[in-house]
Amino acid sequence: MIRPGAAFMVANGIGRGQNRRVSLRCALLAQLNVEELSGYELTRRFAGFPGLFWQARSQQVYPELARLEEQGLLTSRVVEQQSRPDKRLYSITDTGRKRLGDWILSDSPPSFAKDDFLMKVWSYGVVDPASARRQLAVHRTLHELRLARFEDAAREHAPAEVSHLDPREFGEQLTVQAGIHLERSLLAWCETADEWLRAREDATPPGASPEERSA
Amino acid sequence: MIRPGAAFMVANGIGRGQNRRVSLRCALLAQLNVEELSGYELTRRFAGFPGLFWQARSQQVYPELARLEEQGLLTSRVVEQQSRPDKRLYSITDTGRKRLGDWILSDSPPSFAKDDFLMKVWSYGVVDPASARRQLAVHRTLHELRLARFEDAAREHAPAEVSHLDPREFGEQLTVQAGIHLERSLLAWCETADEWLRAREDATPPGASPEERSA
DNA sequence: GACATCATGTAAGCGGTTACATGATTTC
DNA sequence: GAAATCATGTAACCGCTTACATGATGTC
Numbered sequence: 001m002i003r004p005g006a007a008f009m010v011a012n013g014i015g016r017g018q019n020r021r022v023s024l025r026c027a028l029l030a031q032l033n034v035e036e037l038s039g040y041e042l043t044r045r046f047a048g049f050p051g052l053f054w055q056a057r058s059q060q061v062y063p064e065l066a067r068l069e070e071q072g073l074l075t076s077r078v079v080e081q082q083s084r085p086d087k088r089l090y091s092i093t094d095t096g097r098k099r100l101g102d103w104i105l106s107d108s109p110p111s112f113a114k115d116d117f118l119m120k121v122w123s124y125g126v127v128d129p130a131s132a133r134r135q136l137a138v139h140r141t142l143h144e145l146r147l148a149r150f151e152d153a154a155r156e157h158a159p160a161e162v163s164h165l166d167p168r169e170f171g172e173q174l175t176v177q178a179g180i181h182l183e184r185s186l187l188a189w190c191e192t193a194d195e196w197l198r199a200r201e202d203a204t205p206p207g208a209s210p211e212e213r214s215a
Numbered sequence: 216m217i218r219p220g221a222a223f224m225v226a227n228g229i230g231r232g233q234n235r236r237v238s239l240r241c242a243l244l245a246q247l248n249v250e251e252l253s254g255y256e257l258t259r260r261f262a263g264f265p266g267l268f269w270q271a272r273s274q275q276v277y278p279e280l281a282r283l284e285e286q287g288l289l290t291s292r293v294v295e296q297q298s299r300p301d302k303r304l305y306s307i308t309d310t311g312r313k314r315l316g317d318w319i320l321s322d323s324p325p326s327f328a329k330d331d332f333l334m335k336v337w338s339y340g341v342v343d344p345a346s347a348r349r350q351l352a353v354h355r356t357l358h359e360l361r362l363a364r365f366e367d368a369a370r371e372h373a374p375a376e377v378s379h380l381d382p383r384e385f386g387e388q389l390t391v392q393a394g395i396h397l398e399r400s401l402l403a404w405c406e407t408a409d410e411w412l413r414a415r416e417d418a419t420p421p422g423a424s425p426e427e428r429s430a
Numbered sequence: 431g432a433c434a435t436c437a438t439g440t441a442a443g444c445g446g447t448t449a450c451a452t453g454a455t456t457t458c
Numbered sequence: 459g460a461a462a463t464c465a466t467g468t469a470a471c472c473g474c475t476t477a478c479a480t481g482a483t484g485t486c
Contacts, residue, residue: 053328115327
């Protein structure tokens with residue numbers, strides 16, 4: 001029996017089918033497609049590289065690498081080191097490369113559906129404007145930091161020569177550009193938001209309660 | 216014993232402590248702070264309202280509402296309807312309003328850490344540029360649709376009068392503005408990405424393999 | 431000796447998705 | 459009578475986080 005109902009859920013692109021473990025798996029394959037890496041190094045990149053729009057901690061990375069090897073998408077070898085603990089380097093197999101290629105060109109609706117901070121902003125009408133402005137200022141500096149990191153990563157690449165970048169840097173620079181666009185737009189929004197709050201601050205008597213009730 | 220190690224994880228703002236069930240809970244409180252609503256209506260809004268930067272399905276909403284009532288942050292009453300099934304309307308309590316106020320002004324580092332599509336773009340150097348451009352075109356139309364919905368929601372609100380908006384609309388319009396800024400920046404990025412790919416297309420022999428290996 | 435980096439995990443629990451279930455009413 | 463909306467859930471599972479564990483090597 002086919003179940004009816006709730007067509008509005010389907011109509012608006014909700015982040016459905018986003019995962020199914022696919023994305024982490026492919027984020028790992030994508031990086032190992034370029035070079036041989038250890039779980040530790042992959043974790044480090046997830047944590048620190050701007051332009052890598054995914055993240056995972058070591059507790060997730062190591063088991064996933066093992067699973068990918070078991071499935072034949074990766075192979076690994078142990079490298080013995082002096083002055084450091086030994087490590088296991090993973091590299092992609094032909095099967096893995098095939099899987100990666102399929103994934104890259106598969107459908108993927110845009111994300112950005114959930115945002116803690118913007119959910120708070122949604123209630124900025126019912127809190128003290130001055131407090132909101134203070135929170136907004138902190139938020140802006142965090143975005144400024146992010147923008148600076150993206151711009152650092154973009155430096156030394158004249159846009160005229162992008163077609164001659166090697167495969168790895170080409171994609172990386174594209175995502176860095178996305179980061180720059182995003183951060184700049186959010187900083188611009190911070191400006192207008194601050195203006196709106198300032199106007200509201202002026203319109204509200206200074207002694208008003210920090211928690212106004214809804215009209 | 217204090218555990219050392221991995222300071223780089225802490226240095227770069229990783230989406231830690233983002234949840235702890237707090238955000239869904241407060242997204243519900245925020246909406247019930249404005250008006251009395253049913254679980255069904257809340258679910259509908261999560262699915263369809265631009266400017267509401269959170270989402271949850273009915274399966275998550277109903278149990279969470281029950282939990283919030285149990286904790287005294289909400290109360291509910293059953294409304295009998297003819298021509299429709301009865302429904303339960305929830306409203307916020309003073310305790311709930313207090314909790315909400317605390318949450319709104321609490322810290323929240325920016326999100327946007329994971330993105331399926333941009334993770335694919337990261338590998339755009341190793342796939343056929345023409346295929347990538349096709350995927351990008353689809354992606355762009357989705358963002359155009361989103362932008363249109365945000366702009367619809369923003370219409371009829373002259374920016375000059377924002378300070379006189381009622382509390383609910385003030386916050387909502389702020390988030391709608393954020394959506395507009397975001398979507399426009401992503402559309403602008405799509406333009407440059409398409410240019411980069413076109414340049415790469417011209418630089419690559421047309422008969423090249425759809426899956427180039429990394430140099 | 432305290433702390434940091436390098437390197438690799440296990441176990442429990444939470445937030446969220448997928449699949450499934452129920453039933454009344456309205457519209458074509 | 460088929461399909462859609464309105465209305466409210468339960469059960470299983472997955473992805474991810476939190477907490478914890480281990481141990482070698484290098485640095486102040």
